[in-house]
Amino acid sequence: MSEQPAVEDLLARSHRLGADPTTTNYAGGNTSAKGAAIDPVTGREVELLWVKGSGGDLGTLTEKGLAVLRLDRMRALVDVYPGVEREDEMVAAFDYCLHGKGGAAPSIDTAMHGLVDAPHVDHLHPDSGIAIATAADGERLTETIFGDQVVWVPWRRPGFQLGLDIAEIKAANPQAKGCILGGHGITAWGETSEEAEKNSRWIIDTAAAHIAEHGDPEPLGPVVAAYEPLPEAERHARAAALAPVVRGLASTDQHQIGHYNDGEAVLEFLSREKLGVLAALGTSCPDHFLRTKVRPLVVDLPATAPLADVVARLKELHAEYRQEYRAYYERHATPDSPPMRGADPAIVLVPGIGMFSFGKDKQTARVAGEFYVNAINVMRGAEALSTYAPIPESEKFRIEYWALEEAKLRRMPAPKPLAGRIALVTGAGSGIGKAIAERLAAEGACVAVADLNADAAAEVATGIGGSDKAIAVTANVTDRDAVQSAVDATALAFGGIDLVVNNAGLSISKPLLETTEQDWDLQHDVMAKGSFLVSQAAVRAMIDQAMGGDIIYISSKNSVFAGPNNVAYGATKADQAHQVRLLAAELGEHGIRVNGVNPDGVVRGSGIFAGGWGAQRAAVYGVAEEDLGAFYAQRTLLKREVLPExxxxxxxxxxxxxxxxxxxLHVPVDSGVVGAFLR
Structure with missing residues (x-):
């Protein structure tokens, strides 16, 4: 807990405001508080500003996420401000105003909070507020809705000058509670934290109430019958089929993770007459278009069009989008502009199906989609009262390719080795599969944890970190439909599939004469047939993505080593081992690599060994079951036990x-079993 009551109040207020996505979205907006503290150098009281730092999130803000600045030094910057042409220099100047270690890096909005003469300031991006801010007659609407309680501020790029503008408005309008920032959002203030939050919510709620009472009930135009949503089951099946195609296109420049949204707001927007016109205008609030790009890609076919036609049209539209984005860059780039970052869409809208959003990881993809839902709400509100009129394209470019935005991107940590990749691991509820799922996720992959035991899969997925990192999938790998459902669930959750680990298995240890036909069939159904079905379903998605991929078979040293009382298990492992070679030969042209891992005797943590296999093998070798791992280790060259990790x-x-x-390739992980050497 902070020693500063002002900080405690600020964090509590931030959490409340950040919890509502219609008020401000993830990492959007900022809040601040001013107060006094003792300077440890002089022992005297000094005025400080605590403000959300660059890249922070209101809903999860901690004290470490606050930038802490001395107000006397920050206010002194007014005297040395060189003007809007050298605006970017002021962010670097904030570093000379920091108190102590300064906390988080100050954001571009710091001036707004420090220069406005109020102890508490909120800058937010509420849907209703931005609807007024992006209306063609937003200034008139601001006066009509709020009277003299809220003042209109024409569009200005965030920065020091905007802070000066708002400070001047606050001084000239002592009765005002806040501002509508043209094309952008709102700013409100108060003498106390409670008053600032109350004023913010009053602006938001008053705007929303006015839109609801006075707005056009069909602001997006009439429904277009051909674009109406498909029934849910059909919609999700088609979305799962399209997701790898869309993700592959969106990953032309860099691997992306996807997110699918077919919420009511999305489907309604996609079914309306104004879809094409409004989508082409793009978003307006900087926080929106920095995540959604200048505009989305919109498929212009009916929801019931043949899938092959939709895929073909997607590829045409994607090529056009890339050309248009490059033209946008070239229209506005200057010699000092950062290089073009990528020409693929971040948002793809498919009428009747839903929205696919993309980002470097699942959270980024999900948040991009959430921001576009905010943009839809903004367009609806602006059109309800007026005409949606976002900021000019040239201004969007200045922010998207701002040197400060580029610097923020460069401060981000390097991606992990498997970042941007999507894995499906079967038999991942325990043992080897669990260890594999956890390792892949730790290295940056999104993971579908598949297991016949739904509770075990859910426990592993939760332990990995929740739906932005892992999902649980119940899958019987012997059932073609269940396997397809697992692949579809992976595609809907993350956009596609890059990496499959065929690990699901069981083991039956019996002599030949005691092995029943049922034993043989069960062993082969789960591992030989199951691996085939999983690989087949996953490869369809991989080929649709055109991004290559990896298939890994967890085979066994028994695939090459002949031991007693093991005919069903050993034969099916040999089947899996040869599937590796066969599929490697077939799938290379698609950039899909197929390899295997041959473990030996992974006893500890193994669901197979705990399920009776351990007792059977211990009996074969004449050792106690609890000593089986040590027995396996002693017969190897390294004398070391093999573990799931x-x-x-x-x-x-x-x-x-x-x-x-x-x-x-087959990689032996057996501590050195001579009889299993590959030759």
């Missing part, structure tokens, strides 16, 4: 990008 390490090594020219 060792298998996971081999999977990571094969898929991390270091072995890009390797396919058809």
């Amino acid at each position: 060792h298998i996971a390490a081999a999977v990571f090594a094969l898929t991390s990008g270091e072995l890009t020219r390797t396919t058809g």
